[in-house]
Amino acid sequence: MLFKRGNAGRDRFEKMTEQVFPSLFGTALRLTRDRDDANDLVQEAIIRAYEAFERFDGRNFKAWMLRILTNLYINRYRQRSREGTQGSLDDENAIEPSAAEGTVPDRVLFDEMVGAEVEAALAKVPPDFRLAVLLSDIEGLSYEEIARITDVPLGTVRSRLARGRAALRRELEDYARKEGYIRGGSE
């Protein structure tokens, strides 16, 4: 039997999962960029987590769940997507700074943005970098937790975060120029 003491374990699992579900679903959506795929991904992740709940060490439940979800995403969806490992190939190059001399000031840029525009810009960031940014800046996880979830060294997490943020800023600035929030040059 899955839980030895009637439904107590299940109740506990459901309660903990319900609290982190928006993070799980949001991450799944931002990874897959498709609502149906996100539904499938998050359901499958939760089922796997439920079946493995007795092995949860009791520390960070959200990080544990996100690790399961991320592994599932990497094993299933990345194999059949056209994204491949584009982000990883860029790991070897020099890191581009997020702020460069002469770019649009952050205040000017970010004040104009709404949520949907930020999400659209984030969706254009290469997947490995996007995942690092999601886990750090939206889910609030530490470098160490991100390294465990994505199964890469700490140095790679730092590199991907920096590259992801630089890519995000570029996308935001490109969008702002296209939408006319800012004119061609910096202000």
Place this chain on the structure above:
Amino acid sequence: MSWDKIADEEILLAHALADGELSGEEVKAAERRLASSQAVRAEYETVTALKTILREKAESHPGYDAWTACRERISAIDRAKRTEGFVGRYAWAMCLVLFLTIVGAGALNRTGRNALRASEMAGDSTSLSQVPITSADASGVTGLLSRFFGRSPIKLEEAPLRVKAMMRGQIDGREAARLAIEDGRGQLSLTIVAGVEQVDGLENSGQSRNYYIGRINTFDAVGWTDRGFGMLLVGESRSPDDLKRIADLIRIN
């Protein structure tokens, strides 16, 4: 202060500072670098602004429908696990109970109620031996049956039947006799077995004169029991009603 070229390590330093990933001493060193480098400070401020915009403007995705679907799947898993667990734990016990029930029911059916299958009554003739009779002598036949069984389970005097042959022996370990009978319409076979209280394999008619009715191979058959004897009347091209009419004539009760 000029905008100097920023090295990878300094970029990562600025990000780590913004992410709260530096120790006390590392923070002090980073802050000193921010104070001396416009580029590093700008990097730090941009990272901080990006983190803020993501935190404040990233859309919320509660996913209520998806959560409901997840809960339903968890319930389905629990139900399946409970069934598997029960069956897995008790499978052998259930098989054993089922086996013992079948064996016990069969034994009870045979020994408790002295039942015999109609097909056995009709088919098992190898253990029967011919008994010489005078076919026209109905009372002679019932006298023989009385001698064999202690009393005759049938009466032939009133029936328009001729006994063509008689065999005697054992069926299923019980005393048995078989009569080859003839009436104006054809031949019939009557099997009598002692110690039988139920004829199996035929359908109980549920009538006051309790007959078991059915078919054995391609022949219609009628069976009945009477005070510890099982009787089976079989005829070729004879309807159950016809067989019952004949049985009514020869049975004692």
